[in-house]
Amino acid sequence: MFDSLTISSLPSVDAALAVDLRALIADTVADMPTDKRARTWAGHSAEFSRKLGQAGYLGLTLPKAYGGQERGPFARFVVVEELLSAGAPVAAHWIADRQSGPLIHRFGTEEQRQFYLPKICKGEALFCIGMSEPGSGSDLASVRTRAEKDGDHWVLNGQKIWTTNAPQSHYMIALVRTSGTAADRHAGLSQLIVDLSLPGITIRPIEDLTGDSHFAEVFFDNVRLPADALVGSEGEGWKQVNAELAFERSGPERIYSSVILLDAWASHLREVGRSEASVRLLGGLTAKLAVLREMSIAVTAQLAAGESPVVEASLVKDLGTSLEQSIPSLIAEDLAAHPDEAVDPMLFKTLNYLSHIAPSFSLRGGTREILRGIIARGLGLR
Amino acid sequence: MSMSEIFEPFARLLSDIATPAAVRALEVSGDVAPIWSAVEASGYLDILVGEEFGGAGLTLSDAAPIFELLGRHALPLPIGDTMLARALLARAGVEYGADYGSAPIALVTGAQPCVGAGFASAFLTGSPTAPVLQAAEVSATGVHGDRSAVVSLSGSAELRPVAAILRALTISGAAHQLLEMTVAYANDRAQFGKPIGKFQAVQQQLAVLAEQAVAARIAAAMGARAGLDASPLQAALAKHNASVAAAQIAPIAHGVHGAIGISEEYDLQLFTRRLNEWRMADGSEAYWADVVGHARLGQPDVPTTQFIRSAI
Numbered sequence A: 001m002f003d004s005l006t007i008s009s010l011p012s013v014d015a016a017l018a019v020d021l022r023a024l025i026a027d028t029v030a031d032m033p034t035d036k037r038a039r040t041w042a043g044h045s046a047e048f049s050r051k052l053g054q055a056g057y058l059g060l061t062l063p064k065a066y067g068g069q070e071r072g073p074f075a076r077f078v079v080v081e082e083l084l085s086a087g088a089p090v091a092a093h094w095i096a097d098r099q100s101g102p103l104i105h106r107f108g109t110e111e112q113r114q115f116y117l118p119k120i121c122k123g124e125a126l127f128c129i130g131m132s133e134p135g136s137g138s139d140l141a142s143v144r145t146r147a148e149k150d151g152d153h154w155v156l157n158g159q160k161i162w163t164t165n166a167p168q169s170h171y172m173i174a175l176v177r178t179s180g181t182a183a184d185r186h187a188g189l190s191q192l193i194v195d196l197s198l199p200g201i202t203i204r205p206i207e208d209l210t211g212d213s214h215f216a217e218v219f220f221d222n223v224r225l226p227a228d229a230l231v232g233s234e235g236e237g238w239k240q241v242n243a244e245l246a247f248e249r250s251g252p253e254r255i256y257s258s259v260i261l262l263d264a265w266a267s268h269l270r271e272v273g274r275s276e277a278s279v280r281l282l283g284g285l286t287a288k289l290a291v292l293r294e295m296s297i298a299v300t301a302q303l304a305a306g307e308s309p310v311v312e313a314s315l316v317k318d319l320g321t322s323l324e325q326s327i328p329s330l331i332a333e334d335l336a337a338h339p340d341e342a343v344d345p346m347l348f349k350t351l352n353y354l355s356h357i358a359p360s361f362s363l364r365g366g367t368r369e370i371l372r373g374i375i376a377r378g379l380g381l382r
Numbered sequence B: 001m002s003m004s005e006i007f008e009p010f011a012r013l014l015s016d017i018a019t020p021a022a023v024r025a026l027e028v029s030g031d032v033a034p035i036w037s038a039v040e041a042s043g044y045l046d047i048l049v050g051e052e053f054g055g056a057g058l059t060l061s062d063a064a065p066i067f068e069l070l071g072r073h074a075l076p077l078p079i080g081d082t083m084l085a086r087a088l089l090a091r092a093g094v095e096y097g098a099d100y101g102s103a104p105i106a107l108v109t110g111a112q113p114c115v116g117a118g119f120a121s122a123f124l125t126g127s128p129t130a131p132v133l134q135a136a137e138v139s140a141t142g143v144h145g146d147r148s149a150v151v152s153l154s155g156s157a158e159l160r161p162v163a164a165i166l167r168a169l170t171i172s173g174a175a176h177q178l179l180e181m182t183v184a185y186a187n188d189r190a191q192f193g194k195p196i197g198k199f200q201a202v203q204q205q206l207a208v209l210a211e212q213a214v215a216a217r218i219a220a221a222m223g224a225r226a227g228l229d230a231s232p233l234q235a236a237l238a239k240h241n242a243s244v245a246a247a248q249i250a251p252i253a254h255g256v257h258g259a260i261g262i263s264e265e266y267d268l269q270l271f272t273r274r275l276n277e278w279r280m281a282d283g284s285e286a287y288w289a290d291v292v293g294h295a296r297l298g299q300p301d302v303p304t305t306q307f308i309r310s311a312i
Ligand SMILES: Cc1cc2nc3c(=O)[nH]c(=O)nc-3n(C[C@H](O)[C@H](O)[C@H](O)COP(=O)(O)OP(=O)(O)OC[C@H]3O[C@@H](n4cnc5c(N)ncnc54)[C@H](O)[C@@H]3O)c2cc1C
Pocket: A128, A129, A130, A131, A132, A133, A136, A137, A138, A139, A161, A162, A163, A164, A165, A215, A360, A363, A364, A365, A366, A367, A368, A369, A370, B200
């Protein structure tokens, strides 16, 4: 079972990409405190994203004809791993580079490709994902936001929620109903590219429990979109969104969300000269990350072979987010097992940021229960 | 010859001779002869021995499916151990045929019971580059159905990495066998008017079992990639994760099976008992975590990702 997920190695030409990139990253993160770097892919800097684009680190999987680098998923893995490992602020371009670009490339018209992809590759077109709604979370097919045809326009009404980076983004790719009712489930859904500067759109940031505001509510009130806002085929939105989720769930960001904390804690252990129990914990977490990394590379190899590894990506994401979540919890236990030992305030702050945000790791991109359901279907149980 | 042409005859051989009934008979009688003579005659014991020494010359990585098959059959015999030992002995130029022929060899890597030692008549210590083969006394554990044994030699920590990688591979094989058996059982067994596999609580347990089985397979493959001369750190990444998986998989498989899984006559127990044995053999997850932890602390200035890249 899952025999197609096999160990694979990063091609050395791609692995070499990391070397030059490291210098560019070092410049940017030099002044960032650890707790800011611990935001990994939630840290936002449009300027850094443009720099990455200029230096050729975005659009690695897209053809040169559209401004991409045509290097494939392995090269993207190397770049993404390096960025996450340093805690570089990558949120601005993240979604466009990971899924909106590949989605437009795969399902879009030639005009759409020529319009959006070069901007995405330069880090100048920032995208967000409009899937969730107040009444539709895990049950995504129940979305109610609607687009009706009116002459050569679509008229959009409804609401999205939890939309990461909506306030800073130029475009949203929204999953909406274009025919039928919520009872029709997977039929009648389509994906539209919504220009977020259009009249009738209201965006309200939502503050999270750490004080950050990375996501938002987005309201559509008779928003008029041109006919070519439709991406892919009308009524095929469900199929497209599932292909998109394979990109969304398969990357190394699903294993590295706590890696900045892990490094900071390792430095602390070195300074205080810690007990065998702490060393064992450090070793166990590091060993598990090593195997998850190998599993993530195996999924990347499937993407590189043109497959859509939906089940495998779910499997790695569930294992990966479980480990990411365990790291702050275990480090909290370890640090406070030594009440007489001083803890650097920045380590304490970083730990607590992660302890508070960690529950979101197994919610964003599909919950643990939903992913396990997908795996169970892959096993032939459903 | 393609790899599958190499593996298929071995798979067929094991299906014929290493049936659950044969494994039970082995456990009860301790008589290796019927299975061993067939394995010996097949020529597969020299699968890792270099071509220049008359073997098939496969790398550990190439031969990984062979070791996983041993796990898929819950074989308690030291077949994998003997394959490794013969490769190490051949390349070191150690002559042993006159004294031991094609006897089963157990790897002795510590003071605790060694896998298959109760079936073995020769014992390997020393190191991967300077292996030493000799006879020894063994003391049975007395554990029901268990033929591992304490060996009267001082075990070799230097052989522990390659032995641990072998254990990771057999864990992976047994894990996938358990995954398939347990999914099949969940689809078959009905309660409350439907197959228990239709209950979401059961599905979620099986998803975890699948995740751990795949993690064990990838971990074992990492170890195999490192080869016969794997470093302790490379072996640690493999065996830590395989042992973690073993400890999670056995209870889930039993939980889903209910009481039938506890009964002697049902095959599940052959695999879960082996998982428990292989999890501990040649270092548990904690032992190997210590190895990784000390190595990590020894490289203060690199981030985790870089540490991992240079370790594998
Ligand atoms: C940080 C963050 C960023 C996000 N960014 C985005 C974004 O950019 N765009 C976007 O569209 N969405 C985004 N989301 C929303 C995310 O996709 C949803 O949170 C997720 O799909 C779950 O939906 P929900 O929160 O409504 O929970 P619910 O679906 O209400 O689930 C609540 C609980 O019930 C369980 N549950 C639900 N259905 C089942 C079932 N059938 N079987 C078993 N258990 C079930 C769930 O597993 C969960 O434990 C983001 C969320 C977070 C936390």
